[in-house]
Amino acid sequence: KNEVEQSPQNLTAQEGEFITINCSYSVGISALHWLQQHPGGGIVSLFMLSSGKKKHGRLIATINIQEKHSSLHITASHPRDSAVYICAVFMNRDDKIIFGKGTRLHILP
Amino acid sequence: DSGVTQTPKHLITATGQRVTLRCSPRSGDLSVYWYQQSLDQGLQFLIQYYNGEERAKGNILERFSAQQFPDLHSELNLSSLELGDSALYFCASSPFSGGGETQYFGPGTRLLVL
Numbered sequence: 002k003n004e005v006e007q008s009p010q011n012l013t014a015q016e017g018e019f020i021t022i023n024c025s026y027s028v029g030i031s032a033l034h035w036l037q038q039h040p041g042g043g044i045v046s047l048f049m050l051s052s053g054k055k056k057h058g059r060l061i062a063t064i065n066i067q068e069k070h071s072s073l074h075i076t077a078s079h080p081r082d083s084a085v086y087i088c089a090v091f092m093n094r095d096d097k098i099i100f101g102k103g104t105r106l107h108i109l110p
Numbered sequence: 111d112s113g114v115t116q117t118p119k120h121l122i123t124a125t126g127q128r129v130t131l132r133c134s135p136r137s138g139d140l141s142v143y144w145y146q147q148s149l150d151q152g153l154q155f156l157i158q159y160y161n162g163e164e165r166a167k168g169n170i171l172e173r174f175s176a177q178q179f180p181d182l183h184s185e186l187n188l189s190s191l192e193l194g195d196s197a198l199y200f201c202a203s204s205p206f207s208g209g210g211e212t213q214y215f216g217p218g219t220r221l222l223v224l
Contacts, residue, residue, distance in 0.1 A: 032209030042198060044215040045112075051210060087153060091209025096166035098143070098155035098209075 004028050005090055007101035015109050020075040022104045024088035027069065031093040035062050035073050038085040038103070047073070047086075078108045113137065114203050114216035122222045128189040131219045135182055135203030141165065142184040143204075143213060144176055148197040159184055160207045191223045 155168035159178035
């Protein structure tokens, strides 16, 4: 079993839909990051979470430390949100970083 | 533009060869992280340097080595290259160290080993 599991692997939705991507982990962490990778390959950090909830524009990220689970939500999705979304956890025992396999999101106009 | 630069953008080489990838962090950032992204393995953490010292080590092969210089730029050396080393190599930087900081990613170096 992978230490970081993301779901779904692939997601296709219509423009305007509410999107949820999930990340579960099994190790002790100091922080969790959500990353966005566009088709061209560039990676952008969206959120860093150690507790609670953060919001930036149409993006919301939450984390539940007790349940070892995080979600990334996109409201009013748009075709430009089409990308791969990756969660990454920073392990608190040795500062290593483990990535989920990513969720490929495709928003249809 | 993240402010992190990586050179070269693309690299094609043969098995058994040695290459050096270079990363310049954002101005003022002390940490540099190296990552490998291959089609079958996804993103993997290789190694982190903080202010010239190795800080954390991930799945870095013995054939690979890295260092961070006094001007804070970093180099990743890959030797005895194999076909399976073909991948995108990213570096990222952050102001200090630890998971509680945003990382800024470079555009990556695409390595193809033939």
